[in-house]
Amino acid sequence: MKRYVRPLAAWLLTAVAALAIAACGGSSSSSSSSSAATSSAAASSGGSSSGPINVVVGTAPDSLDPGFGYTTQAAEADWLSYTGLTTYAHANGQAGGQVIPGLATALPTVSADGKTYTATLRPGLHYSNGAAVKASDFAYTIERSSKIPWGGAGQFYGGTIVGAADYAAGKAKSISGIKADDATGKITIHLIAPYGAFDNVLAFPSSGLVPSGTPMKNMPNSPPPGVGPYKITNVVANQSFQVVKNSHWTPIPGIPSGFSDISVKISSNVSSNALAVLQNSADVFDWADTIPGSLLPQIQSQASSRYSKKVMNSTYYVFMNTKTKPFSSQLAREAVVTGLDQRAMSRLGSGTLIPGCFFLPPQMIGHPTGQCPYGNPANGGDLAKAKQLVKQSGMAGTPVTVWSETRTPRQQWMTYYTQFLNQIGFKASQKVIADATYFPTIGSLKLNPQTGFADWNQDFPNPIDFYLLVQGSAIQQTNNQNFGQVNDPHVNSTSAKLGATPGSKLASIAGQWQALDSYLAQKAYIGVFGYQTFPAFTSTRIDLSSAIFHGLYGWDWSSLKLK
Amino acid sequence: MATTSASGTEFSGEIPVSSEGVGEIPPGIGPWQLAWRRLRRNKTALFFGGLFLLIVVLCMLAPVYSHQIAHAGPADGFPDKQIHVGGTTEYVLGVTGIPIGPTWHSRFFLGADGSGRDVAVRLLYGGRNSLEIGAIATIITMILGVLLGVVAGYLRGFSDGVIRFGLDVLWAFPAVLLGVSLGVSIAVGGLGPIKGNSLYVPALVIGIVYIPYVARPVRGQVLGLREREFVDAARQQGLSHSRIMLFEILPNLASTIVVFMPLILANAILLEAGLSYLGAGVQPPNASWGTMISDGINSIPAAFHNVLVPGIMLVLTVMSINVFGDGLRDALDPRAKVRIAH
């Protein structure tokens, strides 16, 4: 048998060796260039100073079609490509929350009863395919987004515009509350009731005009033409897309025309995305992704000048069911707010949380300036006091089910919270639900969940967007978002009144929002455990002097240019 | 390889265990005794068999370790605590959530995970779950696989057709894809009295997935056995089918079953880890080696021990079962060839 070996081994070895040489060749030469190690994220790796800016995104947009897309990843691209009658100022942070005229000549005028909005379309506008923009396209756009339907359509169109719900349900051929005159460009919108944030609704990318006759279906592969400094092209499902300068764009005051084309690559490994930006083989780390805590020390030491944490308007909290034991007792709720250690929660979340106790986040108008009612959260929780409160409430030993999502760090937060509830005297156990079904599950009134994870990210910078989650009228059988079933007459009436105030007068009622938000915290209706910070992280190629980090959409891609 | 012809069309996934391997038995020695003699000579197999036993015992001692040494339960997280290691005081979780590495002391001997839990404690409890699921899954697969294989092979005809069709359907599913689909679906919805996060869910899923890998070769072997004289004799004595299957056919399958057990066990543990990695296996807050690796991958590169520790345990366990199983197979039936596809 022994004699078989040599010739056989010879021809097999040749084959294996060929592969091995390929492998070794790969290793030796790619190790010479350090960028090769992480170029995974950006195929067209860096080096050249011209060319597109490479953005790496961890999660694919739900759809780049503005008639469907709702996630931040979609909005980043869509708000530059689909301008509505109004849009947001291209400015840093909170200043970016200001609504400015978009395709309308001015901000819409509001009738005295607050129910009729009138605007006039700018003349001479063109879509990215060259077609002229008509006033009736606005009506068509709202109809299309209602029909597809866009995730916010039921609430923001159906709930506000006369006839939009009937249209979506197929009971009408058009939305009766919208009138448009192509000859004059005049657009009139009738609302069911005064809605202070309607200027913001008009600024959603889903309200960004698309041509009449665009198919009434989600078109993620080839998003429809829009009006904006950029347009979206070359979409490859779950892999990549490009946002390029729109040659048919006519400049509008307040909307910059942009510098570079943007090339977006979707890659779910955020660690390798972060390293790619660190090593300049990609230019922008998507702000909505979290830089893994394990890479932060390296990034902070090697790239501190191009990494910072930004606060956006989002709040993490535990909801507490005010209708069911034990959290029907205010003392029990106070115990949670008093005792939960937000510093530990922050560690579990890679240090991305900033502590706080108010529902309205720090950058939002109406965020209270006063002290937290149950101890300063930055100092950690008062466990002894919390235990005492539980005893006092008479709820000690009550079984509690803590609901949580699967994803990191939300699951870890709730594991810790469960442990905490047990420490202060409840009998808590954790129930983990698949991400895809979490909110539908806890949104079922029949389930009547006791407590668990919840969060809210702003749709627009108006406190009413948060207070929709604690209004008694928001409690519904399925898809309930008022998880704690908070139904306090003071909260209901005040938030309704403040919410109807037109957005332009928001600054004048800031004090009243602050008072209401302090009241909510005083009653311990929800257990806020922090506000998330987001990473602003770019390569050395990006000129940060002109770059805008927008309060709503994160990096303003039209402000990015190469050094 | 005469047995392949019996089942003709199904060479692909697995080559049936030959039933004639035990042919050269010296007079006076039973086949099992002979196998034991052969196994005793195979030092490698014995070594790995011992290693497996050691791992099992360690995992069974998880509560003892947890209470007496580490003073922490598998679900207890300490993200807010500091510990003293070698004269310095360190947070269990750093400010950016980086867990402490192995301390080589009683507390956090193998470091902490991203939730500030003791990795050594979770490793043992997780191992218990992994082994338990593997064992239950193996039992399910063996019972159902042998049952279906014997019934199909012995009765032939209509029952055979139905069973073979069912096996073909199961077999055409990629194992992981079927496992993940079933796992996610049941984890979300539960299954009758079994809650979605019960350990029995992955055990059941894995048990079902591997049925064809046992049933098909068993059927092939039974097709051969039913033509043998002793079965004919039993039939002529007027014994019922179920008695023949139970008392005549089944004992002859003993060595096949023994050979298959470690193979299924090893693959069940591997599949459990794979499902858990994809979020379709053991559901939190329970741990298994698979979920630990899956969680740990988030903390690469700063805390690689979170991947390495459970991974090494997993590989050692599966490998020890495999090597011991291979030795067992050689001992029982030096010519047998068994395979499981992934």
Next chain:
Amino acid sequence: MARFIVRRLLTMIAVLFAISLVTFAIFEAIPSDPAVRLAGRHATPQQIQQISEKYGFNKPFYVQYLRTMKNIFTGQAYSYTQGFSVTDEIKAGLPATVSLALGAGVLWLLTSIFVGTLAAVRAGRYTDRMLTVLSMAGVSFPPFFLGAVLIYFLGYQAHIFPLGGYVKLTSDPWQWLTHMILPWFTLSVLFVGFYSRVLRSTILDTVNEDYVRTAHAKGLSDNQVLMRHTLRNSLIPIISLWGLDLAQVIGGGAILTESVFNLHGIGQLAAQSIAGLDIIVILVIVMFTAFAVVILQAVIDVVYALLDPRIRLV
């Protein structure tokens, strides 16, 4: 023979039908209402109703099943969560998956032939025992663990290989290669373990067959016998196994390897769709894989039947 082929085809179609039905039922059994899931957190009850009607979630099981199947076979299958055409999603994932399958396939086939043959000719000796333990180690490594270890040591630590991801062959062949080497290796380790064991036993069996003895008696040298007779015959089962496994990998079966290396191929698409409970994408992928496996199986059966008259056509 014709009857055999027809029968085989009919069984094949029945199996595919059953597979689609089972997959559909698995996800249909989830108690959460897909309309609520798709509607998003802002949705009003009216909007949920609208979605339910649009996708027919309020219809009975068999109507939904037939409707879904019709959509799939007419190319009208669109992902529920993203709206992409499923065909487009598969097309986008195919280059990565095919790169993985072909590269790894060649690597694991050649390596296992080498290892298996070496173990067989050295049967019982030290080399054989070492190779046995190595093969056992190979089949004991879960791909996601092996992948993570390789990425950590060769990527993060040594900077030799990228951390994962896929680069198109057409856009940069060199990058394509460096991105594929670790996934190829990871996937191959598993298969080499199996294949080399199977090949070793097959060779040992074949050596004792009559025709090999005859060949020896004819005065052929040991090497000639090995190459012309033993190996050639022993390779048949290995290569048909290889075909089936390759079909599975192309159909998204390498879900773990694809996920850990973040290749965004069909396997990862399947994993993501399952996590997002996007049933139509899962259905298409499962059927795609099952098609590949079942058809190839049938072809191999027929070819075997033609080649080997000893096989009874059942």
